[in-house]
Amino acid sequence: KRRNPYQPEFVQAVQEVAEDIFDFIGDKEEYHEQQILRRIAEPDRVVSFRVCWEDDKGNIRVQRGWRVQNNNAIGPYKGGIRFHPSVTESVLKFLAFEQTFKNALTGLPMGGGKGGSNFNPKGKSVREIMRFCQSFMTELYRHIGADVDVPAGDIGVGGREIGFMFGQYKRITNHFTGVLTGKGLEYGGSLIRPEATGYGAVYFMANMLSAKGMDLEGKTAVISGSGNVATHAAEKIVHLGGKPVTLSDSGGFIHDPDGLTLEKINWVKHHKTHRRGRISEYVDEFPGATFHEGKTPWHVPCDVALPCATQNELLGDDARALIANGCIAVSEGANMPSDLEAVHAFKAAKIMFAPGKAANAGGVAVSGLEMSQNSARRSWTETELQDMLKDIMKGIHERCLTYGDRGGGYVDYVKGANIAGFKKVADAMLAFGVV
Numbered sequence: 001k002r003r004n005p006y007q008p009e010f011v012q013a014v015q016e017v018a019e020d021i022f023d024f025i026g027d028k029e030e031y032h033e034q035q036i037l038r039r040i041a042e043p044d045r046v047v048s049f050r051v052c053w054e055d056d057k058g059n060i061r062v063q064r065g066w067r068v069q070n071n072n073a074i075g076p077y078k079g080g081i082r083f084h085p086s087v088t089e090s091v092l093k094f095l096a097f098e099q100t101f102k103n104a105l106t107g108l109p110m111g112g113g114k115g116g117s118n119f120n121p122k123g124k125s126v127r128e129i130m131r132f133c134q135s136f137m138t139e140l141y142r143h144i145g146a147d148v149d150v151p152a153g154d155i156g157v158g159g160r161e162i163g164f165m166f167g168q169y170k171r172i173t174n175h176f177t178g179v180l181t182g183k184g185l186e187y188g189g190s191l192i193r194p195e196a197t198g199y200g201a202v203y204f205m206a207n208m209l210s211a212k213g214m215d216l217e218g219k220t221a222v223i224s225g226s227g228n229v230a231t232h233a234a235e236k237i238v239h240l241g242g243k244p245v246t247l248s249d250s251g252g253f254i255h256d257p258d259g260l261t262l263e264k265i266n267w268v269k270h271h272k273t274h275r276r277g278r279i280s281e282y283v284d285e286f287p288g289a290t291f292h293e294g295k296t297p298w299h300v301p302c303d304v305a306l307p308c309a310t311q312n313e314l315l316g317d318d319a320r321a322l323i324a325n326g327c328i329a330v331s332e333g334a335n336m337p338s339d340l341e342a343v344h345a346f347k348a349a350k351i352m353f354a355p356g357k358a359a360n361a362g363g364v365a366v367s368g369l370e371m372s373q374n375s376a377r378r379s380w381t382e383t384e385l386q387d388m389l390k391d392i393m394k395g396i397h398e399r400c401l402t403y404g405d406r407g408g409g410y411v412d413y414v415k416g417a418n419i420a421g422f423k424k425v426a427d428a429m430l431a432f433g434v435v
């Protein structure tokens with residue numbers, strides 16, 4: 001805390017990892033001598049820059065942009081860009097730190113980074129968003145590259161924004177390289193990238209259930225968020241025979257006791273992305289549902305839960321309500337949606353709990369596959385990619401089991417993910433000496 005004052009999210013993320021790997025590194029002198037944890041918890045660099053743009057009324061607006069390059073021991077920095085008013089250096093440092101372990105867990109050669117701006121895309125015209133993205137890239141381009149740092153989308157940054165940023169990168173550098181992932185299919189994007197994070201979080205859930213001889217058939221799922229991750233998680237739950245009953249946004253949550261069908265989910269996707277609408281409007285379209293303003297969905301009874309909106313959206317009381325209502329498994333589609341108290345409650349109750357760094361790694365994994373396709377200048381089919389995503393999620397689940405199996409049928413997936421991710425990065429850092 002003294003090294004990072006006023007950075008609560010970053011301190012929280014480091015504390016969680018430190019608590020978990022403490023026993024593992026206990027007798028490993030090299031890790032101590034080489035100060036590996038301290039080195040991983042100090043980003044390689046944090047670049048902060050001014051982003052100046054002109055709104056539709058001709059006013060000059062000034063925002064702050066960042067790129068946090070946390071660690072490139074096992075590959076180029078890789079991690080998304082977030083545009084949201086809640087973005088601070090602390091939030092991006094926590095995300096870049098988590099990303100380092102997540103990327104290591106995928107088994108692909110990717111380091112960890114994250115970037116973004118406190119720019120609020122809500123209520124902005126498409127032309128304003130384009131001007132902002134171009135201005136953001138006009139500074140960012142000098143810090144990234146296909147073999148250096150490969151950003152992607154995140155909250156507030158979808159295919160449209162990636163298109164504007166890629167266009168500006170190409171215009172400035174004259175290089176057509178795989179410098180961003182999440183691109184459109186016409187210009188080097190990968191099939192199933194939009195679906196990958198949500199689908200992957202559900203595959204991970206299915207892997208946890210299957211290890212206990214269960215599946216998702218007939219299970220009621222409570223999901224938060226209504227963006228990219230949440231809607232695709234809901235879709236995969238339906239594919240696997242489950243019943244999603246909630247979605248949310250920053251205004252509140254909707255509860256549809258009949259369950260969201262693929263048709264309803266498609267309506268939400270269209271409503272949120274193309275019409276930039278609010279989830280509250282769902283109840284006008286589907287009258288069986290109710291809207292709960294300013295609330296999160298964790299008190300709705302369910303078998304499984306998937307927090308897919310944002311960090312710290314599931315607190316200690318919410319975790320206790322889920323457990324009391326019979327929830328048996330939680331898979332985090334978002335990054336650090338459960339706060340430390342909630343994580344401790346899940347662990348104490350010994351329910352199946354998959355942290356974001358394991359459960360939502362499907363997105364960055366397919367981004368890694370997009371990088372491979374760009375380097376080879378070819379593209380794989382949807383079936384090939386679906387199989388690769390399933391295999392990668394299975395591999396992550398197995399790596400978590402290796403270090404998280406506590407005996408008696410209980411797996412501490414948080415510990416498993418932290419140790420497996422840490423070990424790979426730490427061993428690479430040891431090989432480089434003191435750098």
Ligand code: NDP
Pocket residue numbers: 086153154155156157197225226227228229230248249250251308309310311313333334335360361363364
């Ligand atoms: P989107 O922008 O598509 O959707 C975000 C959703 O979360 C929206 O429903 C949004 O509601 C809601 N939300 C955002 N901030 C808040 C808040 N402060 N309180 C309540 N709700 C909020 O983002 P994604 O679906 O891409 O990302 C969701 C999470 O998943 C993030 O934690 C992200 O880091 C993580 N993630 C995403 C990956 C990806 O591939 N996209 C990969 C790995 C992790 P509203 O519309 O009201 O803003």
